Amino acid sequence: MKIEGKEYRTIWFDDKSQTVKIIDQTKLPHQFIIKDLKTAKDAITAIKVMEVRGAPLIGATAAYGIVLAIMEKNDLNFIKKSSEELIQSRPTAINLKWAVDRMMKKLSGVNNNELLKAALNEANAICEEDIKFCENIGLNGLKIIQEIYSKKKDTINILTHCNAGWLATINWGTATSPIYHAHKNGIPVHVWVDETRPRNQGANLTSYELSEEEIPNTIIADNTGGILMQRGEVDMCIVGTDRTLATGDVCNKIGTYLKALAAKDNNVPFYVALPSSTIDWDIENYKDIPIEERNSEELSHIEGLDESGNVKKIQIYPKKSKSMNLAFDVTPAKYVTRLITEKGICEASSNGLKNLFNK
Ligand code: MRU
Numbered sequence: 141m142k143i144e145g146k147e148y149r150t151i152w153f154d155d156k157s158q159t160v161k162i163i164d165q166t167k168l169p170h171q172f173i174i175k176d177l178k179t180a181k182d183a184i185t186a187i188k189v190m191e192v193r194g195a196p197l198i199g200a201t202a203a204y205g206i207v208l209a210i211m212e213k214n215d216l217n218f219i220k221k222s223s224e225e226l227i228q229s230r231p232t233a234i235n236l237k238w239a240v241d242r243m244m245k246k247l248s249g250v251n252n253n254e255l256l257k258a259a260l261n262e263a264n265a266i267c268e269e270d271i272k273f274c275e276n277i278g279l280n281g282l283k284i285i286q287e288i289y290s291k292k293k294d295t296i297n298i299l300t301h302c303n304a305g306w307l308a309t310i311n312w313g314t315a316t317s318p319i320y321h322a323h324k325n326g327i328p329v330h331v332w333v334d335e336t337r338p339r340n341q342g343a344n345l346t347s348y349e350l351s352e353e354e355i356p357n358t359i360i361a362d363n364t365g366g367i368l369m370q371r372g373e374v375d376m377c378i379v380g381t382d383r384t385l386a387t388g389d390v391c392n393k394i395g396t397y398l399k400a401l402a403a404k405d406n407n408v409p410f411y412v413a414l415p416s417s418t419i420d421w422d423i424e425n426y427k428d429i430p431i432e433e434r435n436s437e438e439l440s441h442i443e444g445l446d447e448s449g450n451v452k453k454i455q456i457y458p459k460k461s462k463s464m465n466l467a468f469d470v471t472p473a474k475y476v477t478r479l480i481t482e483k484g485i486c487e488a489s490s491n492g493l494k495n496l497f498n499k
Pocket of ligand 1: 193196313341379382393
C-alpha cells in the first residue's frame with residue numbers, strides 16, 4: 141500500500157545489501173524510517189520491541205530471522221537455537237510458531253550449501269502467500285460490505301480495533317483489506333478507529349495508513365464505540381486476530397472483547413478477518429492461550445510531538461502508581477458474526493472452520 145504516494149511492503153529482503161528491510165513501526169506516524177535487520181538477534185529484538193508487529197508480519201519476520209541466522213553461521217545448532225528464540229519472542233500470535241515450523245520443515249534434509257537459498261525462497265514464499273491471502277480476505281469481505289451498501293445506499297461506517305491493517309501484514313492487511321477493496325470499488329466508507337491504548341496502534345498506525353490511502357477515518361477513544369453503536373453510527377465492526385481457535389474463539393488486541401459485547405447488544409455485525417496462518421488447530425480451550433503481559437511503562441509513559449515538533453516521551457501517571465498491561469483478550473465465538481478468511485466466509489465454530497478448511 142502507499143506512503144506518500146509510493147508503494148511499500150512492510151518487510152523485504154534486499155539483495156544488494158543482503159539485509160532484511162523493515163519499516164520501523166515504533167517511529168510511526170511521526171517518522172518514516174526503514175531499518176536493516178542483519179542478524180537473527182536483530183529480528184528477535186525487532187519483534188520484541190514491536191518495530192514490527194501484527195500477527196502475519198511477525199511470522200514473516202521470524203521466517204527472515206532464520207535466513208539471517210543461516211547467513212551468520214551455517215550451523216544447525218545455531219539455527220535451531222535461533223528458531224526457538226524467535227518463537228518465544230512474543231507469546232500470543234500463533235503465526236510466529238507457524239512460520240518457524242514451516243521454515244524448519246522446509247530446511248530439514250537440505251544440504252548445508254543449499255540451506256540459505258532454500259530458506260530465502262521459503263521466507264519470500266511466506267510473504268507472497270500472505271499478500272495473496274490478505275487480498276482474498278479483502279475480496280471476500282467486500283461482498284459483505286456490498287450487501288450492507290445495497291440496503292443503506294449511504295456511507296458505510298466501520299469500526300476497527302488496533303491495527304489489523306497492511307502494516308500488520310505484508311500488504312493489504314486483514315481487517316482493512318475489505319475496506320480498501322470497498323474504497324477501490326467506489327463504495328463510500330468511513331472508519332471509526334479505536335485509539336487502542338496503551339500503544340495506540342489504532343491512532344498511530346491504522347489512522348495513518350488509512351489516511352495515506354485517502355480513506356476517511358476518525359480516531360475515537362477506546363470507550364467510545366459503545367455509544368456510537370447505540371446511536372446507530374456503526375454499520376459493522378471488522379477486527380483482526382492473533383490466534384483463532386478451531387472452536388471459533390478469537391484472541392485479539394485487548395479491548396476487542398468489550399467491542400464485541402457492545403456490538404452484540406446493539407445488533408451490529410462483528411466480523412473477524414484472518415488468514416489461515418492465524419488458526420491454532422491444537423488448543424481447545426481459550427484459557428490455554430498464552431496472553432502476553434507487556435511492560436507497564438507502555439501505560440505510564442506516552443510518546444508524541446512536543447511544541448517544537450520533536451518526538452518526546454513523557455510520564456503520564458504518578459511514579460508510585462502500579463499498572464498492569466495485558467496485551468490481548470479473547471472474544472468467544474458466540475459474539476462473532478462470521479470469520480472472513482482467504483478461503484471464504486464461515487461461521488465462527490468448529491463446523492464452520494473445519495468445513496471451510498477441509499479438516
Ligand atoms: O500487539 P500488536 O500490535 O502486534 O497487536 C496486533 C493486533 O492485535 C492485530 O489486531 C492482529 O495482529 C491482527 S493481524 C492483521
